[in-house]
Amino acid sequence: MKKYIAKRLAIAVIVMLGASLLSFLLLYFAPGNPAHAILTAQLGHDPSLEEVAFFMMKHDLNNPFLVQCSQWLYMITHLNLGTSFRTGEPVLMEFLDRFPATFELAFTSMLIALLIAIPVGILSALKQNSILDHSSRLVALCGVSMPNFWLGLVLIMFFSLKLGWFPCFGYGTASHLVLPAITLGTGLAAPLMRLMRASMLEVLRQDYIRTARSKGLSEHLVMWKHGLKNALIPVITHMGMQTGHLLGGAVIVETIFAWPGVGKFLVDGIYARDYPVIQGFVLVIALFFVLSNLAVDILYTYLDPRIRYDVENKK
C-alpha cells in the first residue's frame, strides 16, 4: 500500500513538473511583449523603448529560454510565485488569502450536490421507470444542459431582485452563500445523480443482491448494506474528477456573484493581464486538482477491497 501511494505521488510530482513547465510556456509564448503590457499597467501610459529595455533587463527577460525556464522552476520550488502587478503582493499570498472563500463555496456546493444527487439517484433507480424516475432524469438532463452562469443570473433575478430573499452579490454571511452555492451545486448534482442512478441499477442486477435477498434480508437492508456501498464506488471516483469542474465552475460563479475567491481573482487577473497571477494561480489550481485526484485514487483503494487487494499483492 505504501509503495502504491509512493508511486502515485511520484507520478503526481512528474505531472506537476510538466504543469509548471507548461505554465511557463503559456506566458513565454503569449503574443505581445509582457514587459510592454506590465509597464503600461504600472505607468498608466505607453512606455518608452528605454523603459521596456530596462524592465526586461531587470526581470531577466532577455536571458535565453532555458535560463528563464530554470529560473522559473527555481522560483516555484522555493514557493515564490512572483508578485502581482496589480496589488504588488506575493502571488502565493493572494492565492492563500482567497482560497478560504473558494473552499467555502466549493464545499457547500459539493454538499448540496451530494444531498440532492445521492438520494434522488437511489430512489430513481429503485423506482425505475416510475414518474419520479422519469421526471428526475429529465430535470437532471436539463441541469446538465443549463449553462451555470445563466442559472446564476436567473436565480439572482428571481430570488434577490424580485423576491429580495438573498443578496445578489458579495461575501460574508450565510445568506450570501445561498445563491452561489445553489448555482454551482445544481450543476454538479445533475451528472452525479445520473451516475448514482446508473450505478445503483447496475448493482441491483448483481448476483450478490439476490444472495442477500435469499438470506431473508429486508429490502431496506439489501439496499443499504449490500447495494449502496458498491454503488457509491464509481460515484466517489467521479467526484474526484469533478473537482476540476468544481474549480472551473467556481471561476464563473464567483465572477457572477462577485465572490472574492480564487476564481474571480484569476479572471480579473486575465482581464488586467496580470501575468504572475495568471501563471501562479493556474499552477496552484493544477496542484490542487492533481492532489485531489491522488486523494480519490487512494480513497478508492480503501473503499473497494478488490482494488486494495490487487494493489497490495502486486506491489
Next chain:
Amino acid sequence: MSLYLKLKKDKPAMLGIVIIIFFASIAVFAPYIAPHDPLELNLEERLLSPSVDHPMGTDNLGRDVLSRVLYGTRVSLSMSAAVVTIIMVLGITIGTVAGYFGGVVDDVTMRVVDVLLAFPSIILALVIAGLLGPSLTNVMIALGAIWWVGYSRIVRGSVLSIKEKEFVEAARAMGCSDTYIIRRHILPNVLSPVIVLATLDMGHIILSIAALSFLGLGAQPPIPEWGAMLNEGKPFMESASHLMIFPGLMIMITVLAFNFIGDGLRDALDPRMQEMLIK
C-alpha cells in the same frame, strides 16, 4: 440491430435530432426569417418588453432580441462545429501517430496529455483565450488546444489494438507503406468512436463557448452570440428580464438536444465501443 434503427426507436434522441435540424435551418436561413437586422441600433426603442413587433423585446441599444437570437444559432452552431473539427483533426492525428509509431513519440505525447489533464480544462481554456486576447477565433484555438487530449487517448487506444490485427499484419507483410495502412485500415476503424464521442461532447463545447463569451473573452459586441448577449444584458436584468431569459433558453435547448442525441447514442452503442469511450 443497427445503430440507426436503435436510435430511431429512442424518442428523446429523435427529438434532439429534429431540434438540431430545425436550429441548423434557422442558422442557414436567418437573414430570411429574422424580422429585423440583428445589428441595427434604434435608441428610441431601448429595452422594450416583448411585443408583437419585437416578440422577444429589444436590448439596451434597441436591437431586436429575436433577430439576434436567431442569428445566434449561426454563431453557436458554426463555432462549435469548427471547434469539434479542430479537436477531431488534432485528436485523430496525434493519437494515430502516437499509437501507430509508438516508442519515444508515443511516450512524449502521452506525457503531454498527462500534463494537460492536470489542469481543469475550462480554466486552461480561459487562460489561453485570455492571453491570446478576446475574440471568437481565440476561443476556438483555446478550446481546440486543450480538448484534443481525450480524443487522442481514445484514438491511440484503438490504434494500438487495430495495429495488432491480422489484416494490418498482412498488409505490412505485403509491403504496404505506413501511410497506406493508416489511411486504408486504421482511420476507418478509428473514425466511428471519435464521431460518437464528438456528438457526446457537442453540448459541452457549446456551453464552454458560451461561458467564455459570457466572461467577455469570446464573441465581442456587436456579434450576436448567446453568451455574449447574456453578458451585455446583465446590467439591465432588473428592468429587462427578457434579455436574460431568451438567449439562456436557446443555449439550454441546443445543449439539451445534443445531450438527448448523445444519451441515445450511448445506449445504442455496442458494448465494445461503450467500453472504449469510458476508458
Next chain:
Amino acid sequence: MTLLSIENLNAHFHTEDGAVRAVNGIDLNIEEGEKLGLIGETGCGKTVLGLAILRLLSENTKIEGKILYKGKNLLTMSDNEIRKIRGKEIAMIFQNPLSSMNPVLTVGTQVAEPVELHQHLKKQDAMRRVIEMLKSVKIPLPQERVKEYPHEFSGGMRQRAMIAMGLICMPSLIIADEPTTGLDVTIQAQIVELMKEVLRDSGTSMLLITHDLAVASELCDNIAVMYPGEIVEYGSVRDLFKDPKHPYTRGFLNSLPSKGFKPITGTSPSLINLPKGCKFHPRCSLATDKCKIKRPELIKVGKKHYVRCFLYD
C-alpha cells in the same frame, strides 16, 4: 412427511424477444430428509424453478400454481412471512460464488447475516457461530479468514463459504443451484464430498439443481429430469440409471463420457419458442405423429418411477 410440494407451477416472463415460458405445469414433492436432483440442460428453466420457490424472481415474472412448504403456500405469503422462510427454513446455495458474494463485505459478515437476522445473535456470538460453521466446511484458519473478502478466497473456499452461509441457520431445505459448476474437477469432488457429509450430519432436505448427472447421482436419492419447462422423467437414482425410460433421459445418459459421449442430435428448444406436443419430438428418433400434436402426461412406470412419453401409454 412432505416438506415441499410444488403443484402445477407455471412461471412466465416477458423479454424484448418475446414471452419466456420457463416453467410449465411442474409438479414435484420433496420429503423430509430427501435429496432430490433436478437435472437438465442449460436454459431448461431449472434455475427459474429454484428461484421461484423463494420468490426471488424479478417482479415482472408471472407465477401460477402452488408451492406448499409445510402446508403453507409460499406464493401467497406476505413479503414479511416469506422473508422469515428465506435463509432460515429454506436456504439457497448459488453457482458462481464470486459474483454471488458481495465484494465489499467480509466473508464473515456475509456468512453471519442469516443468524444475526433469524436467531437474533449478537455480532460476537454470530461470529463465533460463523467460525464454527467455516470449520465444519473445512476452511482452514477460520478465525483469520472471516475477516477476509470474497476475492481473497480461492474458488473452492468461496463455495465452502457459500455452503456454510446456506447451512448456518440449519434450514429444513437447501436449494443448491449448480454448486459445483465452474470449479476445477478436483475441487468439484471435494465439494461433493463435503456436501454429502454436511447433509448427512444435518438431515436437511435438498433440491439440487444441476446439469451434472454424476454429481446428482452422488448426492441425491431421487432425480427429476427437466426438459424445457417440464419434468419428463422422475425416479430414484437407481431406477433412472439402470432403466431410463424417456428417450431424452436415455440420450442424456448416453452423452456421459463413461457411456461413450454420444450426444443427442439437435439442440434443445428455446423457452420462447417451444414446440407443440411433446417438447422433445423434434429430436426424438422414436417420435410418431401423435407426439407432434399431443402433450403426453406423466405416466407411472414403476413404484416411484414416472415418465412423460407415449411409448409407455
